[in-house]
Amino acid sequence: MSTENTASLLRIATAGSVDDGKSTLVGRLLHDTKNILVDQLEAIERVSQSRGLDSADLALLTDGLRAEREQGITIDVAYRYFATPARSFILADCPGHVQYTRNTVTGASTADALIVLVDVVHGIVEQTRRHLAVAALLGVPHLIVAVNKIDLVDDAHGAFEALDRDLHALADELGVLDLQTIPVSALRGDNVVEPSESTPWYTGPSLLGWLENLPDSSELTQAEHFALPVQTVIRPQSAAVSPEFTDYRGYAGQVASGSVAVGDEVTVQPAGRRTTVTRLDVAGEPAERAVAGESVTLSLADQIDITRGDLIAEPAGAPSGSKTVEAVVCWLDDEKPLREGQRVLLKHTTRVVRGIVGSLDGRLNLESLAAESVDEFELNDIGRVSIRVAEPLFTAAYTQSHALGSFLLIDPQSGRTQAAGMVQDDSVATPGVLGNLRADAGEWAI
């Protein structure tokens, strides 16, 4: 292994509303960690000058599309890569104004940490509630609220403390897993990379300092039960790369949770058969053990009919099949609402099945945080549904396994991705906003 590049990787996402300085914050983070190269900096200095600005507008670093630069807005999720001596980062920068939930859900679904920007002058706005609700729904392990523009208020300390109290109260109500608030000025760089001298009353970490010290959340996934959704069956026969592999038969997939070793007993679903792992290859090389996140190929002791979409799992935690899925969905389709009786395709792990929406069981009202009864879900709505599917799915509650508890809804005609779905299991106590969205729409249930 190389020594240079073994630092752990953290995936983060940023979300904010219009004009709260998110692009500036991201630009500041990249600039102050010296991840901007000379030609990139020169290019934005040129454009800033031609617009009559005194200093380089760091927002231009992330606004890459022609329309974004012309209109001074951010349209789509942009991915940025930067590194510090401590760790590498993949940053999904999610714009706030159009298709906001859609973008935030996209960024947050893969994030270890979500950074939400709040403008200290405006305080908690609807977007803030929405972003915090998305963080809670998607179970993002760490939420950071960067309270921005503290250089613009007279009593920054008092304003920050009041906002900090309100944010923690809201986060608790929603069921956010972990919240840290940090006062920043993206424009001046206060508390972004280095702790600032202009906020002597704040003794916490800078934004970067916090991010560098967050624990690697993949450890939690490794501690779950082993599960491997089969992507493809590898059976080279006479075409094998070498004659010794003509009889090779392996089931390929990415370990979704837990770990697996040669000799482990496993259950295969939907066949319902038990067998033993006889061989394990990780990225094309033999191995004794593999953990969540690794792409592997397993060989098994018994001849079992296994195809793409099947699940190989640890017997103790193997989910049982069901043809009904109870779930919370974020509706992301701007062309078509979701209604009862609608036909959809559902992609769960590596399996795509046909489904019919049985019932809409309540939409989340972001003001009251209660469920309200509606006939359809529109773009950005979050609500509870029941879906009947053509073949059994082997799911787990999303709060227990993101890999076995997440799914997409896809429009059968156009192929558009319409919804992000999170499987609910009412026998498992679910705190916060997810627990409020019960089948009995309109009821406050905690």
Added chain:
Amino acid sequence: MRDPPVSTTSPLTRSTPSAVTLSQLQRLEAESIHIFRETASEGERPVLLFSGGKDSVVMLHLAAKAFWPAPIPFPVLHVDTGHNFPEVLDFRDRTVERLHIRLKVASVQDYIDDGRLAERPDRTRNQLQTVPLLDAITEGRHDVVYGGARRDEEKARAKERIISLRDEFGQWDPRNQRPELWSLYNTRHRPGEHVRVFPLSNWTELDIWSYITEKGIDLPSLYYAHERDVLSRDGMWLAVGEHVGPREGESVETRTVRYRTVGDMSCTGAVESPAATAQDVLAEVMTSTLTERGATRADDRVSEAAMEDRKREGYF
């Protein structure tokens, strides 16, 4: 101040051997393999765009791992500008032979010879690749097309999904991209449309060189320091030859150079460098102050939105 949160275990956990932290390269490798297996299984006629450049070499290496010990289950397509470095063509042919895969070539020269495309006044050909590429995709009825683009390369690429839906003109519509959630990839499309798939989306130039170094992956020789007759044009060192010149007033010098990208000889510049091995190049990349496209690609310097415009027209 709060302390950083400590990991807690959920009620369904069991006792496991100590947790393993996967390295950045292990995570990127696993993600790319997952993308290959997922999209090749859902697609009917995938094809991989192979230029012989370092990114497409790494992409092909990962494809081989994804299906090992079976061979790569799809052909590779080379869009040949006719302005290729001979070392790269030679490398391409040796690679497909070693991996027992089928090579398809879409030739820009053929299009120019029979008049379907006209040579540009500056005689560069990167822009001319789009039509032969789209024709090859249509003729091969390819529904999944793998490209080696990375999001760290350029601002427009930073906004493109791993799975990028293209209409029958190959156009990318940045305002109408599908949300990409968890690692659940959606390759569905209407007849006539196809998806471009970018398995290296999350790799940086540094990751690519670290991986090449770690795995000892073979690259065309021009990625490493060699002596070459070059001339200086637009602030870049261009290789002297049939397609480049020298033009009047330009002087030829012999320099120790290497290439950071390989493409059309007439608009791909070399950088002066003594880096003779992958390890040397890695050390150089770590201290570089210019992006690889900024340093060596004339075609990306034309306008602020050069790459976005070409992607909209169906380019890679």
